[in-house]
């Protein structure tokens with residue numbers, strides 16, 4: 001709830017009537033008035049001329065953008081251009097960009113930072129349940145007795161959820177918390193059990209928990225018989241196996257064996273397994289699982305535990321992937337704004353799906369390409385080879401947030417013949433805008449209206465209440481202009497966008513149509529309704545539909561617990577994985593492989609990167625609130641005292657962190673938070689010495705294409 005005076009934001013507090021936040025907000029948001037009104041907001045378009053940025057009019061800037069994109073498309077084909085978007089853009093913005101590039105220009109080179117964030121969670125949901133569809137909801141927090149927090153610093157990164165878990169634990173002494181994280185992050189302060197695997201080696205722990213659960217007969221044989229199937233990949237192909245085969249497979253992952261692999265004591269694994277099975281258990285996981293070359297597999301193993309104990313679809317029992325960015329789910333995942341997907345559960349590979357979208361979009365038949373475009377890392381690699389010649393970047397800061405960063409900063413910005421043309425829309429000068437050819441000033445949150453979608457499938461409308469500074473404009477308006485440029489220059493059919501979509505409301509109405517007859521169906525979420533209600537969870541196919549709390553089930557509440565696509569023949573409490581083959585979810589037999597670059601003799605430490613409470617990612621916003629900046633004035637690397645001793649390091653010594661790709665120079669902070677052999681660096685500082693992504697690895701999960709930000713090998717030396 002915002003306090004506005006003269007169209008300026010002056011105060012902010014939580015909305016006590018909001019069904020999910022219940023009035024809580026995180027510390028960062030309290031400083032939004034200072035961030036929104038920071039004096040150095042971008043205010044005018046700028047064009048690089050002879051190496052210097054000069055102010056330009058919107059018309060001049062957009063003409064140049066249009067000319068460069070059209071020239072590239074005409075000379076080198078649609079795949080010579082690309083869009084790189086964000087889970088922080090509004091849903092209408094992502095949807096429109098996707099529509100322009102895939103259905104108008106005809107390239108699937110549409111990606112966004114959720115590839116760095118949520119891709120493995122999506123891969124996990126799809127491979128286990130047949131659909132990317134979080135089936136639980138935040139209400140489950142009020143029913144769970146066991147919280148399994150895996151690779152999730154919920155306390156600092158989802159403080160509103162963490163406070164709710166904490167409150168529940170304080171009110172009920174039988175509520176227990178299991179944490180799985182190699183670092184003693186603040187969540188461990190409420191942990192009843194802390195499993196601390198060597199980074200990248202926790203798959204064995206999850207298997208060992210399953211091993212214990214089955215051995216002690218704490219599994220749910222009925223649920224398994226009715227709802228599950230078992231699969232293993234052999235010679236690159238999935239093969240059906242039996243429950244008995246699964247049990248045999250788990251033999252190699254006894255707790256003792258898992259201890260050897262992961263370093264987690266066997267008794268702790270046993271204890272965790274028993275608590276998990278007792279339940280009702282809600283599992284939350286975040287980047288500690290997703291940002292891994294085995295991210296999808298790690299997600300599958302999480303789901304396995306819920307499936308074999310039948311803890312799914314019932315109040316307080318659900319595997320719940322915590323989304324990172326506010327609109328990674330509703331914006332990028334649901335609208336299909338990644339290189340292989342199309343809106344609302346469709347994929348580019350299926351002719352039927354392409355046809356459906358071409359019809360809704362009014363594309364020329366055959367415009368949407370059947371082959372997936374380039375994933376994020378491959379897209380920036382292609383940029384480095386001058387294969388992609390023009391890129392539009394919006395609401396993300398890849399000049400700081402990509403792994404193996406120097407390579408991709410060069411790809412974007414290094415002067416060379418044939419250097420690609422880079423357009424960046426942002427609200428502040430960043431480590432990406434400095435590499436751009438054209439910088440466009442954007443309106444931000446509270447200055448523009450649209451919908452965002454949360455992890456529990458809730459779509460919520462936010463209105464424009466504040467005047468954007470200078471000449472800055474909403475991303476949606478800029479995309480509409482960009483579309484007009486493409487139409488006028490003959491690289492998109494005339495009227496493809498301009499004759500149909502004039503504003504964000506028009507885009508939303510088309511999105512509702514695109515969701516019709518899909519599992520997402522939100523035809524009932526009219527703009528009018530969204531303006532009145534505090535968000536609605538899809539599916540909500542009719543205007544009088546209240547939205548759907550839990551997927552796949554027929555539960556206690558005849559409406560809330562019974563989405564329109566669950567089968568009407570279900571009995572109460574029944575579950576149907578309607579999107580999966582034979583309606584059975586898959587328990588996967590995945591080998592417990594480790595990370596792409598484990599520690600070795602030459603690079604003996606594991607570098608992990610992550611977040612702190614007060615800062616948001618690249619710090620462009622939070623570093624502009626003096627109070628937040630003061631909380632962390634400079635970069636630091638957490639080093640375990642035993643390692644510091646070996647290295648002769650003392651607190652505040654400068655440390656050179658070197659990997660096979662690059663180095664950073666950062667102050668030592670000696671603490672028992674990381675596991676021995678592991679160092680941890682928050683990545684929110686933007687000065688060149690602290691740019692830790694120059695050190696991280698760009699190896700990615702072969703399934704989800706998500707890079708392994710959480711693990712790479714480094715050496716450390718006093719600088």
Ligand SMILES: Nc1nc2c(c(=O)[nH]1)N[C@H]1C(S)=C(S)[C@@H](COP(=O)(O)OP(=O)(O)OC[C@H]3O[C@@H](n4cnc5c(=O)[nH]c(N)nc54)[C@H](O)[C@@H]3O)O[C@H]1N2
Nearest residue numbers: 151152153157183199200286287288324325610611616617
């Ligand atoms: N304050 C704040 N909040 C944020 C953000 C922010 O920038 N600042 N960003 C948002 C976004 S987009 C995201 S994606 C989320 C991220 O939220 P989180 O994933 O919770 O945060 P991270 O710090 O990236 O990583 C979480 C933990 O993963 C652990 N980890 C590392 N390796 C492993 C491993 O091998 N196994 C296991 N089990 N754990 C491991 C790390 O030790 C770390 O404590 O936060 C969101 N919320």
Ligand SMILES: Nc1nc2c(c(=O)[nH]1)N[C@H]1C(S)=C(S)[C@@H](COP(=O)(O)OP(=O)(O)OC[C@H]3O[C@@H](n4cnc5c(=O)[nH]c(N)nc54)[C@H](O)[C@@H]3O)O[C@H]1N2
Nearest residue numbers: 116117395396397398401425426442444609617618620709
């Ligand atoms: N080492 C390391 N790197 C990581 C990660 C990690 O854990 N470790 N995590 C990865 C993950 S999970 C994520 S999600 C990414 C995030 O990486 P980024 O998306 O690159 O990081 P942000 O700082 O959130 O960038 C958002 C940008 O959008 C701008 N902005 C804000 N609002 C608006 C708006 O309304 N319009 C426009 N046009 N711009 C706006 C902000 O100023 C900022 O520059 O980073 C990834 N990189």
Ligand SMILES: [Mo]
Nearest residue numbers: 116117324325
């Ligand atoms: Mo993220």
